[in-house]
Amino acid sequence: MGFFDTRITKLFGIQYPIIQGGMAAGLVSTAELAAAVGNAGGIGFMCAIQWMDDVHKLEEEIKKIKDLTDKPYGINVTLFPMIEASWFDAVFELIKKYEVPAIETSARSPQPWLEQIKGLGIPWIHKVARIRDGVKAAKLGADAVTIIGSEEGGHPGAERNATSVVGPLLVDEVDVPVAIGGGFCDGRGLVAVLAMGGEAVYMGTRFCASEECIIHPKVKQKLVEMAYNETDYILMSVGDPVRAVRNSRTQKILEIEEKEGADGVTKFMAEDSGGLGLGGLTAMNTGDVEQGILPLGMVGGRIKEVKPVQQIVDEIVAEADEVLQKLSARKYWKA
Numbered sequence: 181m182g183f184f185d186t187r188i189t190k191l192f193g194i195q196y197p198i199i200q201g202g203m204a205a206g207l208v209s210t211a212e213l214a215a216a217v218g219n220a221g222g223i224g225f226m227c228a229i230q231w232m233d234d235v236h237k238l239e240e241e242i243k244k245i246k247d248l249t250d251k252p253y254g255i256n257v258t259l260f261p262m263i264e265a266s267w268f269d270a271v272f273e274l275i276k277k278y279e280v281p282a283i284e285t286s287a288r289s290p291q292p293w294l295e296q297i298k299g300l301g302i303p304w305i306h307k308v309a310r311i312r313d314g315v316k317a318a319k320l321g322a323d324a325v326t327i328i329g330s331e332e333g334g335h336p337g338a339e340r341n342a343t344s345v346v347g348p349l350l351v352d353e354v355d356v357p358v359a360i361g362g363g364f365c366d367g368r369g370l371v372a373v374l375a376m377g378g379e380a381v382y383m384g385t386r387f388c389a390s391e392e393c394i395i396h397p398k399v400k401q402k403l404v405e406m407a408y409n410e411t412d413y414i415l416m417s418v419g420d421p422v423r424a425v426r427n428s429r430t431q432k433i434l435e436i437e438e439k440e441g442a443d444g445v446t447k448f449m450a451e452d453s454g455g456l457g458l459g460g461l462t463a464m465n466t467g468d469v470e471q472g473i474l475p476l477g478m479v480g481g482r483i484k485e486v487k488p489v490q491q492i493v494d495e496i497v498a499e500a501d502e503v504l505q506k507l508s509a510r511k512y513w514k515a
Contacts, residue, residue: 183504184497186379187357191303191323192252192282196497197380198222198370199359200387201307201326202256202284203334204229205475206462208388208395209256211245216392216489218251221497224387225254225284228271232263235270242278254282254305261288272296284326287335289313294320305359307382309337311349318354325354326382329362330413333385333423333477336362338416344376351377365479367499371507381496385477390489396467399474400486408481414473417442425474 186197200217203209204227214224226245231238238255245253255275257268272293275283283300286307290297297304298321306317307326314325327350329343330336343362351358360373361382373381388395389403402425412430415421417437424430436444463472487495 183374184500186374188324188359188380191305191357192223192254194218194223194252195221196493197359197374198493198496199305199326199361199380199382200224201361201382201384202227202254202258202286203384203388203475204256204258205334205473206230206395206464206466208393208464210394211241211248212392212394213387213390213489214253215245215248215251216390217387217493218249218253220490220493222493223252223254223282225256225282227256227258229256229258229260229263232267235267235274238271239274239278242274242280246278252281254284254303255280256284256286257293258286259288259290259293268293268296272300275302276300285322290317290322291320308350309335309341309346310339311346311353314350314358315353318356322356324357324359324379325350326359326361328360328382330423331363331478332361333411333480334475335420336423338419338421340413340421344372347373347376347378363477363479365482367496367501368503370496370500371503385480386483386492387489388476389480389483389486390492391486392489395464398467398469399464402469402474403476403480404484404486406476406480408478410481411476411478415445417445422473422475423477425469425476425480427472427474428470429473 184196189197202225209227214226217224282303284305303323305324306322308314314327317325327346330340347360357379359380359382360378364381364383365386370381410426411423412426413423414430414433436448
């Protein structure tokens with residue numbers, strides 16, 4: 181058994197324990213990206229909610245990815261309660277119709293949709309930010325669970341827990357394999373995840389800085405130029421926080437939250453979205469890096485170049501091998 185052989189690689193039928201998570205800040209996790217990750221030896225998840233306004237576009241995206249790869253891929257279903265049940269029914273039907281190899285769920289408890297999810301008969305991984313939610317997902321029958329820490333871009337949870345703490349804690353609480361995300365971009369991160377007991381590294385921001393990701397070039401440039409401490413944790417007041425690159429908009433939101441609280445920021449987001457808020461075609465696609473929300477993680481401060489996905493994965497694996505060799509060559513450990 182090789183070092184990179186885990187229960188998650190076996191579950192999804194992939195070569196490396198590397199997951200590109202579903203991202204839905206506009207069009208981010210598309211067929212191009214997920215196919216490239218699959219072809220490189222990991223698994224990528226397209227995000228169904230990107231096509232919430234027209235489920236037929238999701239169907240076209242599934243057809244597209246089947247033309248781009250014969251490797252495993254998956255679809256993320258974001259379980260927001262405000263979405264009509266008929267939309268979920270349509271998504272699950274497409275997953276079944278086209279024999280999508282895997283499903284990722286996130287955002288809320290999967291219990292209301294458990295019958296539909298289990299009825300698909302495909303590997304199912306559920307993403308959480310809290311230990312108790314991961315335990316519940318495992319009890320409900322998820323084949324694997326992802327836990328993310330507050331370093332993550334996007335929606336990392338209101339508890340603001342560190343990846344290095346919640347990762348091992350969840351591993352110790354459940355019997356199913358755990359993927360760990362939030363702050364990883366390279367081979368050192370992969371080794372760290374496996375050392376924590378995780379069975380796959382979960383990454384989003386790293387793959388945003390890839391040639392295959394279709395986000396705007398200005399956003400990619402912003403990503404490779406940002407420092408690790410140039411993100412803001414916004415929307416805590418409304419109970420659904422977002423980590424995003426610091427800019428004029430995030431600073432304005434923080435100012436309103438401090439002065440007016442949840443009511444003020446909710447009003448601001450409704451009146452001043454201009455297509456650049458948290459839904460629809462966001463700044464990730466328009467390239468407005470000052471007035472749009474760019475939900476990227478702190479690890480952007482460690483990413484210095486946009487590369488093809490194949491090169492990204494190859495470098496992660498090669499570096500992980502190198503780190504393992506260096507560790508095994510050490511004769512003494514300092515506690």
